[in-house]
Amino acid sequence: MLDDTDRRILRHLLADPEAANADLVERAGVTSASLWRRLEKLRAEGTIKATSARIDWRKLGYEVQVSLRFNLDKADPRAFDDFTAAARAVPEVTEIQTFLGSVDLRLSVIARDMAHWQQIYREKILTLPHVSDSDALMLVATIKETQEMPL
Structure with missing residues (x-):
């Protein structure tokens, strides 16, 4: 405590x-x-997990950030594991989250520009296994981003 x-x-x-x-x-x-x-x-005790660097991807030339929401075809018991393993292998995926509710997983994906995004989407995202439905949200602006907590 x-x-x-x-x-x-x-x-x-x-x-x-x-x-x-x-x-x-x-x-x-x-x-x-x-x-x-x-x-x-x-x-x-794991309260402080790590000290890490926060990278501004835009400074490295990644101007596009997309949040992808997925629902998986859960008929195959390996669907979740297969999907997450394949998503981890995509270098442009910066975050993978799972949810309870109407969305199973969310990926954050970065790209240099729209042409690069289209290439990633066609070659890497559309090939992810066991997807039954997906939705994409393109980041326009970040209004608040903090690691601070009410301590």
Whole structure:
């Protein structure tokens, strides 16, 4: 269970993931030893999964982002596993999510431009196995994107 100090450390870490430990010590109001012990504990118990880089795909030339929603033909008991294995193999797929409800899975796909998207769609997406229905949503703008949580 997290206490107020753990929550304060996490809040400051989420606000500035690149902050030096000395800055976190000052902002969270803890000693260096306490910060180190708490961060190690949070990592060991899986509260902090990883420190990672967030890439702006547009800066790398990927101007198109599409969200694809799929329903699978569940007559084959391997449908889900076959589909996810094939989707994982598509380099332009940046995210795979599963759902309960009217949609089985969602893929996020990036492409350099519309011609590249069309190529990915025809050669890689349309060949995914066990698809009974799909829908595509093209990203126009991101209004809010955050990893912050109300801690």
